[in-house]
C-alpha cells in the first residue's frame with residue numbers, strides 16, 4: 001500500500017502531528033484535507049517544539065506539503081503561521097507548500113459570527129475554538145464563500161460580496177451588530193492576496209502527477225472521528241467530516257487513494273469543549289493524567305477534560321473510518337498507576353450497549369462499564385522497542401487491541417519524534 005491516511009479516532013489531540021511528522025520521512029507528500037486552524041498539532045524534534053495549525057506536519061521535515069480543497073483557509077492565519085515556523089528555521093516556499101485554489105476562505109466576519117453565536121448560546125454553547133470554522137463551512141455549502149482563486153479576481157468580486165453580505169448583514173443585525181464593512185474587507189483581501197496566490201494551484205492536478213510518478217502520499221487528518229459532523233457527538237462536533245473518506249474528496253483524489261488508514265488513539269481519553277464524555281474522570285486520577293499528559297489545548301490553551309480509555313468509542317470510530325491499524329500514543333502517561341480501567345460497554349436505561357447511541361441525551365446518560373487491570377510502575381517513557389515495555393503495559397495494549405478489533409501498528413512513548421515503536425509499517429503493510 002503506497003499511501004497512508006492518518007486520522008484521529010477520539011475527540012482530537014491524540015498525537016496526530018507527532019505521528020505524521022514521524023511518518024513524513026517515508027512519504028513524498030503530506031496533505032491536509034479538512035478542518036482549518038482549529039487544529040493544533042505539536043511536534044517535538046530534538047527538544048525543539050513546533051506547533052502547527054494549518055500547515056501540514058510534513059513541512060518541518062521538508063516534505064512537500066499540500067493544503068487541500070477540503071480545508072477552510074484563514075489567509076491571515078496562514079501568513080502568521082508561515083512567519084512563525086520560518087522563524088524556527090524551517091524554509092517555506094512555493095516548492096514545498098501548495099494551497100488548493102478552490103479552498104474556501106475564513107474571513108473576519110466568520111470569526112465574528114462564531115463568537116456571537118457562542119456567546120448567545122449560553123449553556124448550550126459548543127465550546128468552539130472561536131476560529132470561524134463553522135460559519136466558513138456554512139458559507140461553502142451555502143455557495144456564498146470567497147475562495148482562494150477569487151483572490152486573483154478581486155476587481156469582479158462585487159456580485160459575490162452582494163450574496164455574502166446579504167446573508168451576513170441579516171445575521172449580524174439579529175445580534176445587534178453593524179453590517180459588514182465591505183470596503184475594509186476588500187482592502188484586507190487585496191493586501192493578503194499576493195501572499196496566498198504564491199502557493200495557490202489546482203492541487204488535484206499536482207497530486208495526480210506525483211501519484212502517477214509513484215509518490216507516497218500521507219494524508220493528515222485534523223480533529224477526530226467523534227468530532228465528525230455526521231458520526232460524532234452531534235451537535236458537539238466540528239463542522240467538517242473528519243473520517244478517512246474525506247481524504248479523497250478533500251484533496252481531489254479518488255477513494256482508492258487513501259491506502260492504509262492509521263487511526264491515532266490516545267492510551268486514555270481527552271476532550272476539549274462541551275459535550276458528552278462517558279469515561280470522564282473528575283477525581284485525582286483525572287488530575288494526575290491531565291498534569292502528566294500536559295493536557296492543555298494547543299490552540300486555545302483550554303484545559304482538556306480527561307478520562308479512562310473508552311474501547312466502545314474507539315471500536316466505533318475504527319469501524320466508521322475503516323481503520324486498518326492504530327498508533328497508540330501517550331502510554332507513558334499511565335506509568336505509575338496501581339490500576340487502570342478500560343470501558344467495555346455502557347449501561348443506559350437498564351440495557352447494556354456496545355455502541356454509543358446517536359441522541360445527545362442518551363450519550364450524556366451512558367454509564368460506563370469498566371474492566372480493571374493491574375497497572376505498571378516501571379517507566380515506558382522513551383521506550384523504542386516493544387521488548388522494553390513492562391509486561392502489564394503489554395497486556396494493556398493487547399487488551400485494547402482485542403476490544404477495538406483492530407491491530408496496533410505503532411506505539412508512542414513520549415512527545416519526541418523518535419520515541420516511537422514500530423510494529424507494522426503502514427507504508428508497507
Ligand code: GDP
Nearest residue numbers: 013014015016017040041042330412413414415
Ligand atoms: P494532535 O492534535 O492529534 O496532533 O495532538 P496534539 O499535538 O494537540 O496533542 C498531543 C500532545 O501530546 C502534544 O503535546 C504532543 O507533543 C504530546 N505527545 C504525543 N505523543 C506523545 C506520547 O507518546 N507521550 C507523551 N507523553 N506525549 C505525547
Ligand code: IMO
Nearest residue numbers: 012013038039040127128129222223238272273
Ligand atoms: P486537533 O487537530 C480537539 C473541538 C472544539 C469544539 C468543537 C468545535 O488538534 O485534534 P470548532 O472550532 O471546530 O467549530 O469547534 O471541536 N475541536 C477540537 N478538539 N482537537 C482539535 O483539533 C479540535 N478542533 C476542534 O474544542 O469542542
Ligand code: MG
Nearest residue numbers: 013040041298
Ligand atoms: Mg491538537
